[in-house]
Amino acid sequence: MEAVAAAGQRRPASTWLLAxxxxxxxxxxxxxxxxxxxxxxxxxxxxxxxxxSWALQPAKEAEAGAATECSGHGQVFLDGxxxxxxxxxxxxxxCFGGPDCSVRMANCSANAASGNPxxxxxxxxxxxxxxxxMVSAWHRLGYITTDGEYQSVELQRLIRQLHRTVGNAxxxxxxxVFGTGSIQLVNALVHALSSPDAASPPAxxxxxxxYYASYRTQTRxxxxxxxxxxxxxxxxxxxxxxxxxxxxxxxxxxxxxxTLMQERVLRGSAAIxxxxxxxxxxxxxxxxxxxxxxxxxxxxLSGNAGSRFGWALIRDENVAERANDYVQESxxxxxxxxxxxxxxxxxxxxxxxxxxxxxxAFGHDVMSTRWRRLNAVVSRSRRISLQKIPPQYCxxxxxxxxxxxxYAWIKCEREExxxxxxxxxxxxxxxxxGVGSEASSRYTRAxxxxxxxxxxxxxxxxxxLVNDEKYSTxxxxxxxxxxxxxx
Amino acid sequence: MEAVAAAGQRRPASTWLLAxxxxxxxxxxxxxxxxxxxxxxxxxxxxxxxxxSWALQPAKEAEAGAATECSGHGQVFLDGxxxxxxxxxxxxxxCFGGPDCSVRMANCSANAASGNPxxxxxxxxxxxxxxxxMVSAWHRLGYITTDGEYQSVELQRLIRQLHRTVGNAxxxxxxxVFGTGSIQLVNALVHALSSPDAASPPAxxxxxxxYYASYRTQTRxxxxxxxxxxxxxxxxxxxxxxxxxxxxxxxxxxxxxxTLMQERVLRGSAAIxxxxxxxxxxxxxxxxxxxxxxxxxxxxLSGNAGSRFGWALIRDENVAERANDYVQESxxxxxxxxxxxxxxxxxxxxxxxxxxxxxxAFGHDVMSTRWRRLNAVVSRSRRISLQKIPPQYCxxxxxxxxxxxxYAWIKCEREExxxxxxxxxxxxxxxxxGVGSEASSRYTRAxxxxxxxxxxxxxxxxxxLVNDEKYSTxxxxxxxxxxxxxx
Numbered sequence: 001m002e003a004v005a006a007a008g009q010r011r012p013a014s015t016w017l018l019a020x021x022x023x024x025x026x027x028x029x030x031x032x033x034x035x036x037x038x039x040x041x042x043x044x045x046x047x048x049x050x051x052x053s054w055a056l057q058p059a060k061e062a063e064a065g066a067a068t069e070c071s072g073h074g075q076v077f078l079d080g081x082x083x084x085x086x087x088x089x090x091x092x093x094x095c096f097g098g099p100d101c102s103v104r105m106a107n108c109s110a111n112a113a114s115g116n117p118x119x120x121x122x123x124x125x126x127x128x129x130x131x132x133x134m135v136s137a138w139h140r141l142g143y144i145t146t147d148g149e150y151q152s153v154e155l156q157r158l159i160r161q162l163h164r165t166v167g168n169a170x171x172x173x174x175x176x177v178f179g180t181g182s183i184q185l186v187n188a189l190v191h192a193l194s195s196p197d198a199a200s201p202p203a204x205x206x207x208x209x210x211y212y213a214s215y216r217t218q219t220r221x222x223x224x225x226x227x228x229x230x231x232x233x234x235x236x237x238x239x240x241x242x243x244x245x246x247x248x249x250x251x252x253x254x255x256x257x258x259t260l261m262q263e264r265v266l267r268g269s270a271a272i273x274x275x276x277x278x279x280x281x282x283x284x285x286x287x288x289x290x291x292x293x294x295x296x297x298x299x300x301l302s303g304n305a306g307s308r309f310g311w312a313l314i315r316d317e318n319v320a321e322r323a324n325d326y327v328q329e330s331x332x333x334x335x336x337x338x339x340x341x342x343x344x345x346x347x348x349x350x351x352x353x354x355x356x357x358x359x360x361a362f363g364h365d366v367m368s369t370r371w372r373r374l375n376a377v378v379s380r381s382r383r384i385s386l387q388k389i390p391p392q393y394c395x396x397x398x399x400x401x402x403x404x405x406x407y408a409w410i411k412c413e414r415e416e417x418x419x420x421x422x423x424x425x426x427x428x429x430x431x432x433x434g435v436g437s438e439a440s441s442r443y444t445r446a447x448x449x450x451x452x453x454x455x456x457x458x459x460x461x462x463x464x465l466v467n468d469e470k471y472s473t474x475x476x477x478x479x480x481x482x483x484x485x486x487x
Numbered sequence: 488m489e490a491v492a493a494a495g496q497r498r499p500a501s502t503w504l505l506a507x508x509x510x511x512x513x514x515x516x517x518x519x520x521x522x523x524x525x526x527x528x529x530x531x532x533x534x535x536x537x538x539x540s541w542a543l544q545p546a547k548e549a550e551a552g553a554a555t556e557c558s559g560h561g562q563v564f565l566d567g568x569x570x571x572x573x574x575x576x577x578x579x580x581x582c583f584g585g586p587d588c589s590v591r592m593a594n595c596s597a598n599a600a601s602g603n604p605x606x607x608x609x610x611x612x613x614x615x616x617x618x619x620x621m622v623s624a625w626h627r628l629g630y631i632t633t634d635g636e637y638q639s640v641e642l643q644r645l646i647r648q649l650h651r652t653v654g655n656a657x658x659x660x661x662x663x664v665f666g667t668g669s670i671q672l673v674n675a676l677v678h679a680l681s682s683p684d685a686a687s688p689p690a691x692x693x694x695x696x697x698y699y700a701s702y703r704t705q706t707r708x709x710x711x712x713x714x715x716x717x718x719x720x721x722x723x724x725x726x727x728x729x730x731x732x733x734x735x736x737x738x739x740x741x742x743x744x745x746t747l748m749q750e751r752v753l754r755g756s757a758a759i760x761x762x763x764x765x766x767x768x769x770x771x772x773x774x775x776x777x778x779x780x781x782x783x784x785x786x787x788l789s790g791n792a793g794s795r796f797g798w799a800l801i802r803d804e805n806v807a808e809r810a811n812d813y814v815q816e817s818x819x820x821x822x823x824x825x826x827x828x829x830x831x832x833x834x835x836x837x838x839x840x841x842x843x844x845x846x847x848a849f850g851h852d853v854m855s856t857r858w859r860r861l862n863a864v865v866s867r868s869r870r871i872s873l874q875k876i877p878p879q880y881c882x883x884x885x886x887x888x889x890x891x892x893x894y895a896w897i898k899c900e901r902e903e904x905x906x907x908x909x910x911x912x913x914x915x916x917x918x919x920x921g922v923g924s925e926a927s928s929r930y931t932r933a934x935x936x937x938x939x940x941x942x943x944x945x946x947x948x949x950x951x952l953v954n955d956e957k958y959s960t961x962x963x964x965x966x967x968x969x970x971x972x973x974x
Contacts, residue, residue: 016504016507023511050536051547052543055547056546056616058619059539059546062620062623078827079633079830114631116629116630128542128624129544132621132622133545133565133622134622136565136611137611137612137615138618139565141605142603142604143603154568180667181819221816222711223711224712306626306627306629306630306632307824308822330670331671332668336795337794338822338824340566348624
């Protein structure tokens with residue numbers, strides 16, 4: 001203090017006071033700036049706007065909804081039903097309830113029927129910043145996108161880049177046609193491959209059992225003059241009629257429901273190859289698929305089933321043109337909003353390939369773990385069995401990968417278990433009976449694609465079923481064949 | 488300064504110095520806080536995050552794109568083709584070019600062919616904060632929305648509320664079915680109204696000329712066993728076959744292309760009434776429409792043609808069920824992304840009804856001004872004429888409103904002008920010939936729905952055409968009939 005005082009005496013007080021008052025003035029200005037700005041801001045932009053104007057409000061609304069936890073057993077969606085507070089509430093996963101989804105419901109059966117690809121929901125929550133998109137109020141109001149097309153030119157480029165990078169499809173000599181889900185493209189291509197000539201007999205649309213039931217139900221619904229449902233390939237395989245009739249063969253590879261690789265059966269038929277599941281999270285990729293006509297869907301690539309977006313890779317230009325005409329006539333193309341979302345999603349996927357957040361590594365990890373756990377339980381059973389899938393080398397992962405099928409194709413082995421769907425229903429597991437796929441009722445499909453809650457429930461019920469075997473009345477009844485699928 | 492100095496002498500210097508250094512310290516801290524915080528922030532959240540986390544990046548990307556002006560003659564879209572800088576560039580309106588769309592192209596013809604509803608683009612730029620939506624990366628990945636439906640329950644509620652508030656449709660006794668644009672719902676309902684019974688003859692799908700050409704082209708493309716295109720109603724109007732055959736009559740009211748109110752012609756036919764243009768920005772609303780089957784589309788309500796979203800209001804439950812089955816089989820419902828966007832858009836519309844930003848007031852203002860300006864020019868012509876629309880009382884605006892049709896239905900009056908589409912093409916105006924609507928080639932449709940640039944170009948070319956009349960070689964050639972439409 002002496003030193004300071006001494007220093008003080010060396011200069012005239014007026015100088016000190018001038019400096020002092022200047023400093024005080026600066027204090028006042030800085031404090032005013034610091035405290036008043038936000039209040040001024042409130043009026044202007046609802047608080048600190050971080051350089052955002054119109055996008056701030058929708059961004060905050062989206063995060064406000066997402067902030068609600070729902071106990072990890074549900075979601076809040078912007079388009080959910082609004083409660084009394086005017087905000088959408090939690091939508092709980094199956095078997096969970098209460099305003100925050102914390103209540104586990106009693107006697108709730110597992111639902112493994114649908115192929116809802118919700119196993120990727122956690123991935124997109126982890127990658128929210130890159131996978132989310134702000135759709136401006138004036139985004140693509142019109143019918144056309146760049147260059148007067150219904151299809152985003154940039155999205156086409158990214159889809160081709162994705163196939164090249166993943167190595168699951170040869171794209172260079174193919175035309176690209178978008179659809180409202182790959183299911184629209186199935187009929188678009190059936191139409192494109194049928195002869196418009198009224199004189200020629202209608203083409204027969206066929207598939208090999210077990211097949212995806214919608215192939216039949218959709219074809220039957222449209223039932224045009226140019227084509228009709230022709231049943232399973234076995235009926236025609238060795239018929240001489242092969243040559244004389246036009247066949248359109250629907251092939252899913254990997255197949256839905258049994259997840260096995262499938263080949264075309266009828267020689268000389270036009271084949272539409274559904275490659276929905278030909279991605280590294282569901283199957284090994286031995287080589288790029290190079291079929292004349294291939295179908296892919298956002299649903300099984302990124303989990304965006306709700307976006308209703310699929311695409312076809314088509315070698316022949318005329319077929320591509322007719323398929324495109326079909327999509328334009330029936331829906332005037334696929335939603336531009338879905339196209340924008342998929343553009344952002346595929347950009348995010350590409351940016352993370354072979355990195356820490358590789359979607360295929362994440363997906364394969366989840367799906368192979370589920371398959372391993374399910375097998376561990378079912379392998380103890382003589383009553384039910386699963387399809388057998390060997391580990392195989394994958395060109396994408398550059399290693400032999402553990403199997404990770406989208407579905408369990410469950411067979412009931414006991415003589416008396418004629419209806420496997422019913423057997424599982426009694427065990428409180430809802431599945432999709434093989435009958436719809438023209439397979440034996442001894443088979444039924446259980447989806448492994450859904451939420452962790454759904455899978456945990458499924459595993460719990462299957463475990464109970466298997467554990468009950470030794471106590472069950474029919475125990476010891478010799479199974480018609482033990483795990484024939486494993487042979 | 489004396490007074491200050493005097494004041495200085497009254498206290499010991501040490502006190503002053505303490506206050507002085509405190510003040511300096513405070514300044515240092517305040518300045519440090521002000522300047523250092525942002526740099527710290529950069530590391531953490533990429534700058535001032537205004538309480539946003541994952542939504543900040545997509546919000547900033549959207550605004551960065553929207554910030555580019557494109558000289559008022561173009562747009563930057565997030566899914567536009569990326570340039571060397573990795574960002575999408577300007578997409579210029581027709582007849583404009585250059586990196587910033589500032590160059591007006593020479594000898595560029597006006598394109599008035601399509602019904603692209605871009606006249607609402609400025610409205611949504613003005614209402615960006617309420618009309619934009621942040622789509623989270625995990626939004627509605629699955630097939631189903633609330634309550635296991637493909638259709639957003641909340642969007643259904645808002646659509647019903649909108650019809651009630653606008654008073655253009657009776658919704659209380661109707662079922663609501665969403666489609667991928669109303670065009671998908673046309674065939675969904677043709678299918679729903681046809682008899683699945685193979686024994687009964689196929690239903691005849693008919694319309695009154697001039698009609699929307701897609702009614703014919705789409706029906707012809709599907710050409711199912713249950714129904715076929717039956718041509719225009721005039722062929723059947725007084726035929727006794729009326730009773731013996733099943734007719735499905737497609738009625739557009741207001742009609743496309745001639746914008747006049749249309750009634751069903753065939754007694755006892757099932758009618759699908761397309762109400763796409765039955766909104767106050769295109770027509771007066773005398774009373775709520777109450778047809779058994781009504782179609783509406785986002786395209787003509789809010790300008791969201793690219794969203795491919797439409798809905799049907801259906802009285803009969805079985806018909807609604809069959810139409811819904813069709814949409815599920817063919818596309819598994821309408822895109823959930825489009826449903827979310829429309830939910831936000833309709834919320835924004837509802838919030839502004841009868842207010843400063845009423846979308847119908849804005850739309851009617853733009854469209855009635857365009858119609859008035861076009862009429863002012865065409866009224867000077869003896870070569871071309873327009874459909875006549877009287878001002879009429881509108882229950883929504885609660886006043887008599889000036890006409891504001893979506894299309895100009897142009898007739899060429901001169902004997903030698905057999906092909907009106909060609910006449911206008913020579914005048915550098917691209918229109919849609921009446922022939923496609925089974926009207927005389929003396930008629931052609933010019934869209935008034937597009938951008939201001941498009942309309943200005945159209946008006947410019949039409950003005951030249953009209954001004955040329957007195958000089959044209961055929962001047963004075965007596966017109967076959969003067970403005971017959973006006974009679």
